[in-house]
Amino acid sequence: xxxxxxxxxxxxxxxxxxxxxxxxxxxxxxxxxxxxxxxxxxxxxxxxxxxxxxxxxxxxxxxxxxxxxxxxxxxxxxxxxxxxxxxxxxxxxxxxxxxxxxxxxxxxxxxxxxxxxxxxxxxxxxxxxxxxxxxxxxxxxxxxxxxxxxxxxxxxxxxxxxxxxxxxxxxxxxxxxxxxxxxxxxxxxxxxxxxxxxxxxxxxxxxxxxxxxxxxxxxxxxxxxxxxxxxxxxxxxxxxxxxxxxxxxxxxxxxxxxxxxxx
Amino acid sequence: xxxxxxxxxxxxxxxxxxxxxxxxxxxxxxxxxxxxxxxxxxxxxxxxxxxxxxxxxxxxxxxxxxxxxxxxxxxxxxxxxxxxxxxxxxxxxxxxxxxxxxxxxxxxxxxxxxxxxxxxxxxxxxxxxxxxxxxxxxxxxxxxxxxxxxxxxxxxxxxx
Numbered sequence: 001x002x003x004x005x006x007x008x009x010x011x012x013x014x015x016x017x018x019x020x021x022x023x024x025x026x027x028x029x030x031x032x033x034x035x036x037x038x039x040x041x042x043x044x045x046x047x048x049x050x051x052x053x054x055x056x057x058x059x060x061x062x063x064x065x066x067x068x069x070x071x072x073x074x075x076x077x078x079x080x081x082x083x084x085x086x087x088x089x090x091x092x093x094x095x096x097x098x099x100x101x102x103x104x105x106x107x108x109x110x111x112x113x114x115x116x117x118x119x120x121x122x123x124x125x126x127x128x129x130x131x132x133x134x135x136x137x138x139x140x141x142x143x144x145x146x147x148x149x150x151x152x153x154x155x156x157x158x159x160x161x162x163x164x165x166x167x168x169x170x171x172x173x174x175x176x177x178x179x180x181x182x183x184x185x186x187x188x189x190x191x192x193x194x195x196x197x198x199x200x201x202x203x204x205x206x207x208x209x210x211x212x213x214x215x216x217x218x219x220x221x222x223x224x225x226x227x228x229x230x231x232x233x234x235x236x237x238x239x240x241x242x243x244x245x246x247x248x249x250x251x252x253x254x255x256x257x258x259x260x261x262x263x
Numbered sequence: 264x265x266x267x268x269x270x271x272x273x274x275x276x277x278x279x280x281x282x283x284x285x286x287x288x289x290x291x292x293x294x295x296x297x298x299x300x301x302x303x304x305x306x307x308x309x310x311x312x313x314x315x316x317x318x319x320x321x322x323x324x325x326x327x328x329x330x331x332x333x334x335x336x337x338x339x340x341x342x343x344x345x346x347x348x349x350x351x352x353x354x355x356x357x358x359x360x361x362x363x364x365x366x367x368x369x370x371x372x373x374x375x376x377x378x379x380x381x382x383x384x385x386x387x388x389x390x391x392x393x394x395x396x397x398x399x400x401x402x403x404x405x406x407x408x409x410x411x412x413x414x415x416x417x418x419x420x421x422x423x
Contacts, residue, residue: 036274037340038398040297040304063290 061087063101074218075101076178078138083221104179108251109214109258111171118208120168121186123161129186130244131155132220133162135177145220149231152224170260171214181220185211185248213251214258223247270336271395308341315343339398348374348397355396356389363389372401 059068062084073091075084079100086103094101131146144157166172172182230239277300285293315338318324325345329335338344344351349368356363356376366375374393378386390403
């Protein structure tokens with residue numbers, strides 16, 4: 001898979017959510033059946049010839065086996081709670097509700113009319129600066145998670161506090177279960193923040209430097225995978241700050257203004 | 264379940280079983296089985312790696328191990344063979360004993376071989392011997408046989 005610039009947080013990388021071992025084919029020309037077992041013997045993406053050719057062609061749709069380009073949709077496997085890579089055709093098949101797989105939509109939205117305030121954020125009692133929230137339909141509730149050196153860590157969420165918050169913020173109610181998430185860059189990470197010295201650059205931050213986006217959930221998985229690989233020390237280090245800054249910048253660029261359906 | 268006496272047979276058997284599972288129980292079951300095979304192959308691979316590290320540069324032990332076809336095939340599966348690809352190809356062609364000439368492995372990972380004069384060696388047999396011995400190579404190319412009587416021009420090795 002081609003790692004495109006960190007700036008766009010490309011989702012081609014499977015991060016750590018992957019079902020391993022697939023996608024790597026026997027090296028071309030190696031017809032011996034030994035290549036049969038060789039394909040299981042090494043992590044995906046490392047070609048046996050040692051050439052760093054991890055081409056996108058190594059990735060395949062996990063439903064039909066079709067080859068994938070670097071930019072491809074993802075599906076949430078509701079049974080395994082994991083993300084699967086998909087081709088366009090399969091992704092189109094699974095846009096409706098019901099069934100095991102659900103295609104991850106690609107909208108990114110921001111609601112400048114109802115930004116989160118510092119007080120509201122504090123009420124959720126999330127101990128970290130960046131967190132994401134999604135609806136787990138199997139559990140029938142909102143889950144709060146934050147990136148950490150271990151990948152994604154779930155944290156206790158005061159559900160009634162969430163409900164109160166969602167009442168005043170239609171964006172929070174707009175996310176589709178399982179496939180979309182709300183990501184919150186808390187005070188100290190955004191432009192209006194003070195603690196981190198504004199490392200994340202200027203942007204249309206909310207009143208208290210808090211920025212909230214409705215995002216495809218695969219962004220959260222991708223972020224977790226990237227952070228796990230780059231995390232150093234207590235706060236993640238410069239690399240991690242850069243990854244977060246790049247993510248925030250790309251979300252600002254992609255975000256459309258949220259239009260509530262019924263108000 | 265048939266016994267698999269080397270990695271080649273086991274690999275073919277595994278692929279056949281996975282294909283059967285995919286056909287009978289669908290891609291989901293086959294994917295789980297793929298993960299399962301991967302998990303086990305890597306576990307044993309990690310063990311083999313430790314063994315080879317322990318042996319280190321002991322040529323005698325290395326020679327004893329790669330003299331066994333089963334052990335050798337497993338070392339190849341895990342990129343743990345003590346000989347480099349060129350040495351393995353030379354050895355395999357020597358075993359074939361059909362007077363083929365090994366011209367080397369180029370930067371693209373392609374092995375170049377010149378078939379012997381008028382011998383019974385087929386390109387298929389030689390290619391298979393070479394790819395078995397060095398599964399990491401990108402392919403095999405055959406230089407033209409040397410003309411038995413008159414050689415009008417001399418081509419540089421590997422140029423076809």
